[in-house]
Amino acid sequence: MSPERPTHTARRMADIEPFHVMELLGRARELEAAGHDIVHMEIGEPDFGTPEPIIERARQALTDGHTHYTPALGLPALREAIAGHYRDRYGVEIDPGRVVITPGASGALLLALGVLLDRDDELLLADPGYPCNRHFARFVEGQARGVPVDATTRYQLDAERLSAHWNERCVAALVASPSNPTGTLLERSELAALAESVRVRSGRLIVDEIYHGLTYGIEAETVLAVDHGAFVVNSFSKYFCMTGWRLGWLVAPEEYQREVEKLMQNLFIAAPTLAQHAALAAFEPETRKILESRRAEFERRRDFLLPALRELGFEIPVEPRGAFYLYADCSRFGDSKQLASDLLEKAGVAVTPGLDFGNYRPEQHLRFAYTTSMERLEEGVRRIAGFLRVDNH
């Protein structure tokens, strides 16, 4: 057969970008393979493994032979446990029937946007933000409209910007609190204002709460405390240190329950069974204790890295109080992509250039992740300091 057969590719693929940091990661691996030591400050997942009580529950599930499909919406016991989590942690009552167990927050986002976005419908979101969001929208032939945000709103969409950017094609707005890449949160009053602002426009608010639990000196507020019509996306990936298990959840408004179930059945059949059984141990006191000590460790790291980077001349005008990221203005050192490349090649430090998070001033920003040990962070800062001294004086 002729190798020059024409290749038809869906147009959406031209708009769906790869994770740019993967190139950098590939280069980092090459350098490591050649014997160089690299400090990794680009990784978007906890360096900690899954807590032992969860591992132990998975072992038990293996022994018990839990290897078949679960119901599409998930194990009833896990849906109950998540509803219990909202009660215990936030004092919010939700019907377990509204909780859908998904393959990660990724799966939850795809469900929510698949149910909401018609072709050419628009989704408002903050730029910078989690890059996959605009691609989920594009995947279903919708369109993400990035709203430039900066320090004046703690890099969050607010009701004012929302009303300024909302148009007749908008059907939903998506925010994340704490946010990736900025680590900033929305307060309860801000969530309520956003919810109201979307509601009066007959739209829906989607809140990605995946970094809940990882906050420092503050508790994250769930939008469910102020709007039962919102879609809430969450996951066992980050706070619970279960990235590789591919397990998350969606709390959908009651009136969308049936639609979400249909999509879940058809797109995914169900979330991974073993992960669901294992996650039953995620809310137990013993696990909580482990997770809280890790949270404290993330806080220590942030408390070290934030002033250290500011000292070096990176501008981080708003204190990030959640997740494990610092989003730094690096413009005084030049273009962020070049800088990231130089830091890797010349200083052995891997960071993520702004490019991965949107179109609003990406060239002025780097994301630093504190998902490595204090010693390595200290080493990273030493190396960056050395590089900047040589390079700028």
Place this chain on the structure above:
Amino acid sequence: MSPERPTHTARRMADIEPFHVMELLGRARELEAAGHDIVHMEIGEPDFGTPEPIIERARQALTDGHTHYTPALGLPALREAIAGHYRDRYGVEIDPGRVVITPGASGALLLALGVLLDRDDELLLADPGYPCNRHFARFVEGQARGVPVDATTRYQLDAERLSAHWNERCVAALVASPSNPTGTLLERSELAALAESVRVRSGRLIVDEIYHGLTYGIEAETVLAVDHGAFVVNSFSKYFCMTGWRLGWLVAPEEYQREVEKLMQNLFIAAPTLAQHAALAAFEPETRKILESRRAEFERRRDFLLPALRELGFEIPVEPRGAFYLYADCSRFGDSKQLASDLLEKAGVAVTPGLDFGNYRPEQHLRFAYTTSMERLEEGVRRIAGFLRVDNH
């Protein structure tokens, strides 16, 4: 907030149907809860648990702490193992770089269709067929065009029907061999003819090979033996008895590799890590031995159930030689949906009405799955016989 807020739902949701059998299953559970015994012949997954060597490998992965994300395309060792599987089992050489590890065949189908189908592009497929396929197409705003197939082509799309139904909006055709719900296969020459037929139209052939390995008195042919431009969908769910692990794969043509990787990163991040490690044991001789004895057991069941149902008056004109389904014309007993309901309520036997598999004569067909023990199948047949005698004489 007012509970009557307007509910905007994407139009696609009106075309995406639930699994109708779930209602029946729900009713079956009610009956069971009330003390009734139900013979389950509606379940689309092996009754066997995952083989012990795979379980053991999962235990080891837990101990080794493999709980983080893997690369988007999957563990290199697993991609190699799958390429090795094509070499060993089919004598076909493929570059492991073309193998993408996915969350089930479900994930592989979403990737393939996401890369190929623009809005309003059409996908040809056999009706009856796996119900999710048309929904995957609809999800990305494409359109599935079902081609009615019957016993004359062993319920498969063939080159003749393909050319009769292809129009300028078609960009791909999707077939499954063995097929769900019919259990019939495509021969090598038929695959080659389909491939050629699609190729000359500048389209792509997608072949769902998820039931490979589960064949009786025949070996399934992979389309990769005749067309390296095809997309191949496969999974650890069925032959390998790993449904709940949510693990499958896609072999994509080389020129689509980069596009598929972008989608995999953005939609899924990666397939479940533990499952990937566990699946490394799937191709080992010890596992193969277990799986082959199960295959033999499925064959025994088919050899019992096929003549038994024909004896009762169900028409199964083509011998199903794969998967674990029999698709039977039940028209002499009335409408299939009513019949399925009656069989459940009056005979305690659960089967799937044709409705779940398409629009071509669904009311005349039932799908029987032999995913339960021989004793239970015998009991099921006895009950159906009793019901039909009472009901029809």
